[in-house]
Structures are given as C-alpha cells and as structure tokens.
Amino acid sequence: MTRPETDDGVFRYVRVERHILGLIEAGRLAPGERIPSLRALGAHLGVSLTTVNQAYMALERRGLLEARPKSGFFVRASPPRPPAPRPSAIPAKPPTTVNRGALIREVLSGMARRDLVPLGVAQTDEAFLPTKPLARLLAKVATAGGESITGYEGVCGNMALRRQIAWQLAGAGIDTRPEDVMVTAGAMEALYIAVRSVTRPGDNVAIAAPTYYCFLQLLENFGLQAVEIPSHPDGGVHPADLQAALDRFDVQAVILTPNFNNPDGSRIPDEAKAEMAALLAARGVPVIEDDVYGDLTFESRRPHCFKSYDTSGNVLHCSSFSKTLAPGFRVGYLLPGRFAGKAFEIKATTNVCCATPTQMAVAEYLSQGSFERHLRQLRAGLERQARMMEAQILRHFPGETRVTHPGGGSVLWVQLPETVDAITLFYEAKARGIGVAPGNIFSSFDQFDHFLRLSYSNAWSPVVEAAVATLGRLACDLSAGDKARP
Amino acid sequence: MTRPETDDGVFRYVRVERHILGLIEAGRLAPGERIPSLRALGAHLGVSLTTVNQAYMALERRGLLEARPKSGFFVRASPPRPPAPRPSAIPAKPPTTVNRGALIREVLSGMARRDLVPLGVAQTDEAFLPTKPLARLLAKVATAGGESITGYEGVCGNMALRRQIAWQLAGAGIDTRPEDVMVTAGAMEALYIAVRSVTRPGDNVAIAAPTYYCFLQLLENFGLQAVEIPSHPDGGVHPADLQAALDRFDVQAVILTPNFNNPDGSRIPDEAKAEMAALLAARGVPVIEDDVYGDLTFESRRPHCFKSYDTSGNVLHCSSFSKTLAPGFRVGYLLPGRFAGKAFEIKATTNVCCATPTQMAVAEYLSQGSFERHLRQLRAGLERQARMMEAQILRHFPGETRVTHPGGGSVLWVQLPETVDAITLFYEAKARGIGVAPGNIFSSFDQFDHFLRLSYSNAWSPVVEAAVATLGRLACDLSAGDKARP
Numbered sequence: 001m002t003r004p005e006t007d008d009g010v011f012r013y014v015r016v017e018r019h020i021l022g023l024i025e026a027g028r029l030a031p032g033e034r035i036p037s038l039r040a041l042g043a044h045l046g047v048s049l050t051t052v053n054q055a056y057m058a059l060e061r062r063g064l065l066e067a068r069p070k071s072g073f074f075v076r077a078s079p080p081r082p083p084a085p086r087p088s089a090i091p092a093k094p095p096t097t098v099n100r101g102a103l104i105r106e107v108l109s110g111m112a113r114r115d116l117v118p119l120g121v122a123q124t125d126e127a128f129l130p131t132k133p134l135a136r137l138l139a140k141v142a143t144a145g146g147e148s149i150t151g152y153e154g155v156c157g158n159m160a161l162r163r164q165i166a167w168q169l170a171g172a173g174i175d176t177r178p179e180d181v182m183v184t185a186g187a188m189e190a191l192y193i194a195v196r197s198v199t200r201p202g203d204n205v206a207i208a209a210p211t212y213y214c215f216l217q218l219l220e221n222f223g224l225q226a227v228e229i230p231s232h233p234d235g236g237v238h239p240a241d242l243q244a245a246l247d248r249f250d251v252q253a254v255i256l257t258p259n260f261n262n263p264d265g266s267r268i269p270d271e272a273k274a275e276m277a278a279l280l281a282a283r284g285v286p287v288i289e290d291d292v293y294g295d296l297t298f299e300s301r302r303p304h305c306f307k308s309y310d311t312s313g314n315v316l317h318c319s320s321f322s323k324t325l326a327p328g329f330r331v332g333y334l335l336p337g338r339f340a341g342k343a344f345e346i347k348a349t350t351n352v353c354c355a356t357p358t359q360m361a362v363a364e365y366l367s368q369g370s371f372e373r374h375l376r377q378l379r380a381g382l383e384r385q386a387r388m389m390e391a392q393i394l395r396h397f398p399g400e401t402r403v404t405h406p407g408g409g410s411v412l413w414v415q416l417p418e419t420v421d422a423i424t425l426f427y428e429a430k431a432r433g434i435g436v437a438p439g440n441i442f443s444s445f446d447q448f449d450h451f452l453r454l455s456y457s458n459a460w461s462p463v464v465e466a467a468v469a470t471l472g473r474l475a476c477d478l479s480a481g482d483k484a485r486p
Numbered sequence: 487m488t489r490p491e492t493d494d495g496v497f498r499y500v501r502v503e504r505h506i507l508g509l510i511e512a513g514r515l516a517p518g519e520r521i522p523s524l525r526a527l528g529a530h531l532g533v534s535l536t537t538v539n540q541a542y543m544a545l546e547r548r549g550l551l552e553a554r555p556k557s558g559f560f561v562r563a564s565p566p567r568p569p570a571p572r573p574s575a576i577p578a579k580p581p582t583t584v585n586r587g588a589l590i591r592e593v594l595s596g597m598a599r600r601d602l603v604p605l606g607v608a609q610t611d612e613a614f615l616p617t618k619p620l621a622r623l624l625a626k627v628a629t630a631g632g633e634s635i636t637g638y639e640g641v642c643g644n645m646a647l648r649r650q651i652a653w654q655l656a657g658a659g660i661d662t663r664p665e666d667v668m669v670t671a672g673a674m675e676a677l678y679i680a681v682r683s684v685t686r687p688g689d690n691v692a693i694a695a696p697t698y699y700c701f702l703q704l705l706e707n708f709g710l711q712a713v714e715i716p717s718h719p720d721g722g723v724h725p726a727d728l729q730a731a732l733d734r735f736d737v738q739a740v741i742l743t744p745n746f747n748n749p750d751g752s753r754i755p756d757e758a759k760a761e762m763a764a765l766l767a768a769r770g771v772p773v774i775e776d777d778v779y780g781d782l783t784f785e786s787r788r789p790h791c792f793k794s795y796d797t798s799g800n801v802l803h804c805s806s807f808s809k810t811l812a813p814g815f816r817v818g819y820l821l822p823g824r825f826a827g828k829a830f831e832i833k834a835t836t837n838v839c840c841a842t843p844t845q846m847a848v849a850e851y852l853s854q855g856s857f858e859r860h861l862r863q864l865r866a867g868l869e870r871q872a873r874m875m876e877a878q879i880l881r882h883f884p885g886e887t888r889v890t891h892p893g894g895g896s897v898l899w900v901q902l903p904e905t906v907d908a909i910t911l912f913y914e915a916k917a918r919g920i921g922v923a924p925g926n927i928f929s930s931f932d933q934f935d936h937f938l939r940l941s942y943s944n945a946w947s948p949v950v951e952a953a954v955a956t957l958g959r960l961a962c963d964l965s966a967g968d969k970a971r972p
Contacts, residue, residue, distance in 0.1 A: 131636045135628045142625035150617045150812035185837035192836050217835045326636035328842030349703045351671035355841040356814030
C-alpha cells in the first residue's frame with residue numbers, strides 16, 4: 001500500500017479545530033460570539049499563527065465560523081452539518097440469490113492495488129497501530145518460547161490468549177469463559193465458521209442493506225439466499241423491520257454488524273439490541289454478529305453487543321484484533337455459543353488451528369495492560385480523521401452530497417446526487433490513482449448505485465487530502481455532465 | 487503431548503541392525519553365511535558387546551538370523567518379513583453418503599489427549615524438527631521486519647516464500663512459477679480450498695480405501711458422496727481400478743495421496759501417476775493430491791507427484807511444512823492449477839490470508855539452504871523408527887498380524903487377526919494410556935475393522951517401546967478371548 005506521510009502540521013491544525021469545537025459544544029462560545037484572536041489562541045496552544053489561521057479558515061469553509069471584515073471570526077448562528085443520507089424507505093426484500101460475486105471481484109481487484117490511494121480499504125493505517133511493541137513481543141516469545149513456539153495449539157487456540165479475550169469482552173458487557181472462546185484467523189474466519197455452523201445451502205439469511213460485501217460473498221459461495229433489511233445511518237436495522245422480515249419470510253439465520261455497520265456506520269442502540277436478541281432467541285433463529293468495529297467507538301462508553309444480551313447461546317459473536325493491533329497476525333475470535341461442537345469440527349477440518357507464535361504475542365500484549373490506553377489514542381485519531389474527511393467532502397463534493405457522521409468505525413457512507421453513477425466514478429478515480437468502494441457492492445440490488453464508501457483510516461496527509469478533492473471534482477463533473485445531457 | 491525421552495542405547499542397537507541388514511542387502515552376507523562375531527562388530531562400530539548381542543537376538547526374533555549353539559549367528563536362508571496386509575479384493579464401491587463424522591469425532595477426542603502415548607497421531611516429534619533455528623529466524627524477522635511484520639500479506643501469501651516453494655518443488659519434478667503458488671494454513675487448508683474449488687454439494691468424489699479420515703470429514707461436511715477405490719499397500723490405487731470406477735460412476739473429482747498414503751503407506755509408482763494424470767485430464771476430472779508425505783521418503787530419490795505430469799492445470803497440489811519444519815507455524819501451500827480464480831476467492835472469504843511473521847520465517851529458513859540436509863536427517867530418523875516399530879510389532883503382536891513396510895511417511899498399517907475388533911482395542915488401549923487410530927475411521931465401510939494405524943513419528947523411547955508391547959498383549963488377549971469363546 002502507498003504509505004502516506006504523517007504530516008504533523010495537519011495534526012496541529014486539527015488540534016486548533018477541536019479546541020474551538022469543544023468550546024462551542026461546551027457552550028463556552030455561543031452563536032454570534034467572537035472567538036479568540038489568532039495570537040491569543042496560538043499562544044495558548046503553542047502553535048503558529050499560520051496554523052491557527054488555517055484552522056479558522058477551514059472552520060469557516062465548513063460553515064461553523066464566519067469571518068467579518070476587520071473584526072475577526074465569529075461562531076455562526078446555525079452551523080450546517082453535512083446532511084446524513086436519507087433513510088431508505090424500502091421494506092425487507094424477499095429472499096434473493098446473491099449475485100454480486102463478479103462485480104465484487106472486479107471492484108476488489110481495483111481497490112486492493114497498492115499503487116492507489118487506499119480510500120476503498122477499511123484497514124487501520126499502521127501508523128495508528130502498536131507495531132513496534134508487538135514486534136518486540138513476538139521476538140520475545142520466539143526467543144523464550146522454546147519448542148512450544150513451533151508446535152500446534154489446540155483447535156480452539158492458545159489458552160492464555162483465550163483468557164485475555166474473555167477478560168477484554170467483559171468491557172462490552174459480555175460474560176464469557178475462556179473455554180467458550182475459539183481463536184480464529186481474523187474476524188473473517190470467525191464469520192466463515194459461524195455461517196457454516198448455522199446454515200445449509202438454500203437457507204435464507206437476513207442481512208442489513210447496505211451490508212459488508214464479504215457477507216454477500218459468503219452467502220453466494222454457500223448457496224444461501226439473502227433477505228435484505230434496510231439499515232438507517234441513524235440506528236441501523238430497526239427491531240420492527242427485523243420482526244416484519246421474520247414474519248414474512250422463513251429466515252434461518254441473521255448476520256448483522258450492530259456497532260458501526262460497514263458501510264453506513266450505523267449503531268443499533270443497546271436497548272434495540274436487547275430487544276432483537278430476545279426476539280431471535282425466542283424464534284430459535286441464530287444471530288451472527290460482526291463486532292470488529294465495536295472497539296473503535298468515538299463515544300465515551302463502549303457500546304454493548306447482541307452477545308451482551310444472549311442468555312441461550314443463540315448469538316455467534318465474531319471479532320478480531322485486525323483493526324486495533326496487527327492485521328497480519330491473523331488473530332480474531334468466535335464465541336460460538338450453542339454451536340460450539342459444529343464450529344470446532346469446521347475449524348479442525350479447515351486448517352486445524354491458528355499459528356502459534358502470533359497468538360502468543362497478542363496474549364502477551366493484552367496481559368501487559370496497555371491495550372485500553374492504546375484504544376483511547378486510536379479512537380481519538382480515527383475520530384479526528386473522520387471529521388477531517390467530512391470537512392473535505394463538504395468542501396469539494398457537489399452541493400447535494402450527503403454523508404454519514406459515524407460514532408465509530410473507519411468509513412464514511414457518501415450519498416451522491418442521483419445523477420452520479422458510482423461505478424463510473426470508481427473507474428474514473430482508479431484512472432487517477434485513487435481506490436474507492438462503489439455502493440453497488442453492498443447489496444444485491446442496485447439501490448446504492450450513487451453511493452460511495454470512503455475509508456478515513458489512512459493517516460491523513462496531503463496525498464489523502466488531494467485524493468478527496470479529486471474525487472469531489474470528478475463527482476461534480478459527472479453530476480454536471482449528466483445535467484447537461486438533455 | 488507426552489515428551490518421550492530419546493534413548494541413545496536404542497539408536498546404537500538399531501545402528502547394528504542396519505549394518506547387518508545392509509550387508510545382507512548388498513549381497514556381502516549370503517544366506518547360510520556366518521555373520522561377524524560380537525567382538526569384531528562391536529569393535530568395528532564402536533559399541534558394546536551387549537548392544538551387539540541385543541541386536542543379533544532381535545534379528546533372530548525377526549527371523550533374519552538363526553543362532554547355532556556354540557557357532558554363533560548365521561543368515562537365515564529365507565528371512566521372513568512381517569507379511570504385508572492382503573490387498574483388498576473388493577472393487578470400487580458405488581457412491582456413498584459419508585457417515586463417519588460421529589465415530590471420527592469420538593476417536594479423535596481420544597487420540598488427541600495429551601496424556602496418552604501418541605501412537606495415533608501422525609505428527610512429527612519436535613525432537614526431529616529444527617525448532618531452535620526456526621525460533622531464531624522468527625525472532626530475527628520480528629526484529630528486522632519493521633512494520634511489514636504486522637501488516638497483511640496478499641491473499642496468496644508472501645512472495646519470497648512462494649519463490650522458495652516453487653524452487654523446492656522442482657525437486658519433485660514440478661515446474662511452477664511463484665505466482666502459481668498459494669500459501670495456506672497447512673495442507674489441511676489447501677485441501678479444504680481445493681475441495682471447495684472443484685465440487686458442489688451432491689458431487690461424487692473418488693478416494694482411496696483406506697484413506698485419511700480428514701478427507702471423509704471434508705466430504706461429509708460439504709455433502710459430497712464418496713466413491714471408494716481400493717488401495718494396495720504395494721502400489722496404492724491402481725490405474726485400472728481408477729479407470730473402472732470412472733467408467734462405472736459419474737465422478738466429479740478425485741482426492742489421492744500418491745506418496746505414502748495415510749494410512750497404508752502405499753506409493754503409486756511414478757509411471758502409474760503419469761498414466762492416471764493423463765486419464766483424468768482427458769476426462770476433465772480434477773485431481774486433488776495430498777503430497778504432505780512426499781518429502782519423507784526413505785528411498786534415494788524423492789518420488790514425483792501427479793502435478794509433475796500435469797500439463798493442463800488439472801491437478802490441485804496440496805502440501806505443507808507441518809511434517810518437516812513447524813506444525814504450529816501453519817504454513818502449507820496449494821498449486822490450484824486452472825482453478826486459481828476460485829481458490830483465490832475461497833481463501834479471501836475464509837480468512838483473507840495467512841499470518842505474516844511465520845511465512846517470513848519459513849521463507850528465511852528455506853533461503854538459507856539447509857532444508858535438504860535437514861530432510862536427509864529427518865528421513866533417516868523416521869526410517870530407523872519405522873523399522874524399530876515393525877520389529878516390536880513382530881515380537882509382541884499375535885502371529886497372524888501383518889504390517890506394512892512403508893518406503894516413507896510416518897505410519898504403519900497393521901492388519902490384526904480378524905477376530906480382533908479395532909474399536910475394542912482402541913478403548914482398551916486408551917484405558918492404559920495409549921492412543922491409537924482404529925481402522926474403521928479410514929473408510930465409510932467396515933472393511934478395516936481389524937486394522938490399526940500406528941504412528942512411528944514419536945521419538946523412540948522406553949515409553950513408546952512399552953506401549954507397543956502393551957498393544958501387542960492386548961491384541962493377543964482379544965484374539966485368544968475370541969477363540970476361547972465357542
């Protein structure tokens with residue numbers, strides 16, 4: 001992947017932005033009030049006048065401040081936010097044969113190219129990960145581990161790691177024993193095992209629309225039918241919509257990402273999770289939950305999961321350390337609930353067990369107790385980037401563009417004017433060295449053909465900033481070109 | 487696993503045995519001829535008289551030498567070998583729904599217990615593996631690898647490793663490009679990907695009888711029907727039997743272990759491999775080959791594979807470094823041939839890619855050029871163990887027992903008197919702290935219910951020696967008990 005340079009100037013500039021936003025949110029700067037002078041704030045924060053000026057001008061472009069000639073900057077009466085995408089009004093679709101394989105392959109082959117600016121890949125930039133401590137710990141276990149480092153682990157994984165995971169999950173309200181944790185090669189393998197554990201070919205599986213495209217690939221590969229239930233940027237899949245889908249169709253399993261759904265960033269409120277978990281348990285419909293973004297919340301409290309409300313082993317909980325520690329270590333986990341026997345057999349006949357040394361290194365890292373502090377830094381960094389990208393989109397994209405304002409995760413879901421075709425934009429962007437994920441790959445229907453998913457998890461840099469600006473110009477051109485056509 | 491002690495005395499004793507056997511095989515000791523005196527051979531090999539005497543007595547018990555009073559030991563006219571199991575006379579069976587899952591689970595849960603003497607597990611003892619150099623290399627790549635150590639590899643794996651694998655395969659007559667190699671989490675994952683790449687539920691898949699029980703599990707899990715073709719300890723599956731099965735049944739794929747089939751140790755001659763590869767290519771029936779034992783040959787030349795004769799990408803070649811380097815590193819590989827696109831998608835949606843650091847460590851190890859020397863030592867060690875276990879079986883098992891004399895691999899296939907039930911023996915052995923694999927798990931039919939698979943890949947020790955003796959006594963008791971019944 002292109003490694004964008006970390007630009008300290010950009011971070012200082014964001015510090016100024018955040019300071020001003022904090023004053024506004026705390027009510028210490030009221031609408032219409034004059035904000036501190038360049039000189040005063042520069043001295044207070046220890047940054048240059050140029051940086052403060054850049055930040056003020058950016059806030060002005062975002063519509064949060066207004067500059068009055070010869071008087072300075074003032075808080076605007078009603079700062080406009082980028083509007084959120086409109087909720088889809090479409091009810092759950094009848095079971096559908098998933099057919100996005102060819103399109104997803106085509107798009108992925110473009111998205112993954114290492115010579116592109118990777119706005120299409122929802123992968124945490126290594127600049128945000130504790131790479132050095134993990135490498136040190138890996139070297140340490142390799143040196144100290146003796147023969148056990150090359151030997152097999154049990155099918156369910158390293159017991160020290162499983163203990164740490166169980167301990168960690170308590171923070172998400174999940175009460176689990178180490179024996180109930182299965183270590184997997186990332187959350188992807190947990191999802192694969194979970195899907196195989198609860199379905200047979202031909203089954204109907206309810207998913208969100210939009211949903212992570214890998215779920216569509218899994219369904220297609222295993223001959224499963226999708227029942228797509230609309231997800232709203234505000235609140236995700238609603239319990240009433242789920243219940244209606246279960247009433248109308250014969251659904252054998254559900255796959256959802258309740259915390260910061262990829263791509264629309266939605267979070268299902270905890271009360272709704274409890275309600276849905278109870279509904280699904282009562283009907284005996286197992287729910288596979290992907291919580292890979294749960295640790296990446298921008299809110300003060302980590303959200304709960306379906307698993308937090310699971311009393312009968314009906315929830316198969318999938319997650320990993322790929323977004324928070326080291327994607328290349330391939331360490332994830334599955335809590336298979338009442339499907340433990342089936343999951344065990346699938347893991348054993350897929351690849352026996354996970355690699356031993358990386359499990360040991362992650363166990364060692366977690367046991368040292370610095371994971372929480374690392375997460376706090378990571379969350380703050382990602383939130384900063386989300387806000388920067390939102391601002392950049394507002395500045396460069398067509399006026400009618402709407403964008404989500406997620407409370408966690410690593411992607412923005414951008415609704416373009418209906419005249420802009422996302423696939424066309426995908427190819428135009430690729431030709432200019434920019435990778436994006438077009439909305440079409442997140443559903444089996446063409447309802448998201450003027451949406452883009454943009455990832456903000458790459459360290460912000462002039463390259464990323466310029467790429468978003470280029471995308472905006474392309475979208476404007478496509479939008480204008482269409483208007484000019486008749 | 488119980489770590490058996492290495493007993494140097496046993497190895498010296500085997501050195502004497504091998505020396506005498508070498509003289510006989512080279513024709514330097516003819517039948518009826520007197521062999522060197524205890525004193526002469528002891529001095530020549532630098533071992534004690536006691537050790538030479540023990541070896542001579544063991545060779546006498548095996549029927550290779552005879553002791554003549556006051557004259558010494560003489561080569562017997564026609565030394566009896568432990569007879570090989572009788573080839574099965576049964577032709578290929580019609581497609582069958584595989585139904586061994588429950589039995590295999592039950593047996594595996596017993597076999598894998600770490601408190602048992604692991605004669606049921608075909609896993610190379612760590613005493614034979616280059617654990618220390620690998621641990622050092624892992625520490626080295628962790629220290630020197632920088633950020634790349636925690637990052638994703640491509641779906642098909644680390645390119646340096648793929649180059650080394652392609653280079654390595656040249657020794658098996660396989661001409662492949664690094665781009666055609668996919669790194670997998672062990673050979674198990676290669677097999678899983680291969681099976682999914684070429685089959686759909688309901689398909690008929692030809693396998694050997696007996697076959698590795700994991701193949702049966704894979705077929706059962708994916709709703710595939712097995713067409714069992716008899717395998718002979720001498721020559722494995724015969725081309726004519728394969729052709730007859732293809733003529734009679736609609737077969738969509740074939741899974742075979744042409745080199746040292748697990749459990750019967752058979753090797754398909756290279757000319758037969760060429761014939762079968764051509765036959766299958768002409769009929770468009772893909773062949774999945776498991777070559778995980780190919781590197782463990784006791785012969786002077788490493789045998790070829792089906793893939794060596796593949797000109798159309800019809801062979802999916804599966805192997806790993808789990809038997810030769812480090813099972814816990816989970817590094818194996820698949821050459822998917824013409825199914826590369828499908829294999830790629832399955833790997834990506836199963837677990838994205840393999841762990842990065844262990845791939846780097848194995849690549850580093852292979853690049854240092856000591857793999858061949860290590861293999862020579864490993865092969866010699868395993869052959870020594872095979873011969874010791876054969877001798878021990880001949881000494882302690884019922885007279886009618888037959889045992890394979892494999893040219894490689896890590897298991898013996900033992901045909902007990904028909905009155906001995908392998909499952910009963912399995913439970914009796916387990917109760918005495920010994921793990922074995924009963925023949926019943928190697929076919930969907932009960933044709934191997936008086937067979938055992940014994941692994942000789944655990945470092946030979948008094949514990950292992952005693953366990954084989956105990957098994958022999960149990961088999962004698964069961965055999966006698968049955969005879970006494972009427």
